[in-house]
Amino acid sequence: MEYIKEHIWQILIGLNYVLATSAVVTVLFKKINPTKTLSYIIVLLVFPFVGLIVYYLFGQEYRKSKIFNRKHVLNQSVVKQIQKELELDIKTIESVDELLDEKSKLIRLLYNSEKSKLTVKNEVKLIKNGDKKMQLLLEDLNNAKHHIHIEYFIIKDDTIGTKFLDVLCHKAKEGIKVKIVIDDVGSDISSKMKRKLKDSGVELRKFMPVLFSKFTGKMNYRDHRKIAIIDGKIGYVGGINISDNYVNSNDTRYWRDTHIRIVGEAVRQLQILFFTTWDFTNEENVKISKDYFPENDCKDDVALQIAASGPDTDWSNIMESIFVAITNAEKYIHITTPYFIPNDEIVTALQVAARSNIEVKLIVPKKSDSWIAEYATNSYLEKLLEAGVEVYQYTKGFVHAKTMVIDDVFSTVGTANMDYRSFNINFEVNALIYDRPFAKELNQIFSSDLEHTSQLKLDVWKKRAKSTKLIEALARLAAPLL
Incomplete structure (x- = not known):
């Protein structure tokens, strides 16, 4: 014991480099991006202890692992039927190919990689900045008749966030099914607001909570999506989160951002994507009904694909x-x-x-x-x-x-x-x-x-x-x- 006390730092340094060398070998065998590989090697070998902490928090690799399995949702009969309904006829595909010329490679790429269907019966509204987006979104939320699905990286219960969450509480009390997935690192909702959501009937789930024993690697794999789906007919996607920072209030820095509002077939793809996340955040497997995929009566013809990526996809x-x-x-x-x-x-x-x-x-x-x-x-x-x-x-x-x-x-x-x-x-x-x-x-x-x-x-x-x-x-x- 006396020897250990006198040489504690030498022992710790030695242990550090044993663990660091093991981590370096693991990184090399992963065959990841050379820049990232070099970064980890330098941090592990040059910065004792700090390097191990960085690797512990950020270096774990979950891509394609069972933790992000989506098969339960994708194999459900309702989802398979919806995917089948989204298949285009040959005439429609040829007309889109003619419009896009060489860019039609994109359509085939996403379909072959992720079975992401091209949809053509869509109306798409381009939204500049958060104030306009929130105005449109709150109006659509207030008009919801069946369900509201929300998946966001950042939701804060500041001024605009509280207004948003209050609407969800109100709709849930009306009997509308309201589900929310928030990223546990990006979002910040008070305990008081969470109680209000629960008491109102809103179902709230955290994406990969970062808590002590479950902390390893989960700082890396965050849900950065911003998706809102109303009644399976209207969808929102883009860069704008739910927070005062994004709506250009008088006391914040000017924030230039872009979002879109979709009405039409592509909302079905967003719906399927939401259910894969919702299923992942729940302890029990989710059962999906046809009610979440209503008939589309959109008359516009905007061709659109939803591209999703993450540790749960085989390709970037x-x-x-x-x-x-x-x-x-x-x-x-x-x-x-x-x-x-x-x-x-x-x-x-x-x-x-x-x-x-x-x-x-x-x-x-x-x-x-x-x-x-x-x-x-x-x-x-x-x-x-x-x-x-x-x-x-x-x-x-x-x-x-x-x-x-x-x-x-x-x-x-x-x-x-x-x-x-x-x-x-x-x-x-x-x-x-x-x-x-x-x-x-x-x-x-x-x-x-x-x-x-x-x-x-x-x-x-x-x-x-x-x-x-x-x-x-x-x-x-x-x-x-x-």
Whole structure:
């Protein structure tokens, strides 16, 4: 015992490196992204104890494991019937192929990867900023007749959040079935409000609660989706959470964001996606009835696919769809993202597009809500500028929109950022929209956002201080871990 007391630090350091070496071997055998592999190795070997804590919290790999099994929902007869009903006839597929030309590869990619059906009977409304979104959403919630399904990364019971939750309580008391899934890390609802929800009949579930013995790895795999479904007929998806920060109240920083409201067949895909999450958060298997999938009477013809990705999918569906869209662009690529920390494939695709005389424009925040994300994003911009990509920094406030529009025909709006976490770790959902009028409208918003940006010039950007470049390099190295 005396020897142990005198050499306690040497023993602990030795034990640390035994465990760290074991972790390094585990990381190497996983064959994950080289950048992330190197980041873990450096943290584990250079920072005693801290490295093990980081790996313990963020390094566990659950992709494709049984913890995220969706088969119970997808195998139910009701869901199988709905999927069958969404199958398109050959004539419709040919008409969409003619519209999209080479971009029809996207449709086949998502179907082959995730059985994500293309739907055509949809009405899609583009929503700019949270105040307008909440106005529309609250109106739809108040008009609900059968059920309300909510799945959000962030719900807070601040001013707008309380108004939102009060509506849900009121509807539940009316007899409307109300189900809510919140991410346990992103959301913050008081115990008092939770009691009110329960007493009103609202069913609330937490996605992967982070509690002591269950803490391992669950900081990584978060439900970053923002989905609202009303009566199985109306669906919302996009970047806007439920909090005062998102509605541009007088005492908050200007928040520029984008969401969409869908009426039509695509809502069925959102409904199935919600039930897979709801089933995961429940101890008992969920039984799904046809009542949640009412007949669609939408007269508009907007072609749309729902792309979902996360540790429960075999492929990185959203990343792959973005990659294919970029590589098939012929005229222009316009991207808005709050966090630009992409993988090598996306960087190369953008560089090749720009060098092929395709107009590539990227809007990112000048001042982010995360300093490490800001520096990590900036570390990628010089190589893009060298390839001819036009990079613009948004200066009016914080741009949180996650959108892309290509060649006046393809658009995507959703929850996925252009970063490693959204591509590989979090549960995300994007709407892929194949429609010229919608693409034109989204591109008009992109052009108006450009009026509140400053364009980066390569010669000036290169003159950043060496200390700034060092911080950027360190942030880029750490980004895959966070």
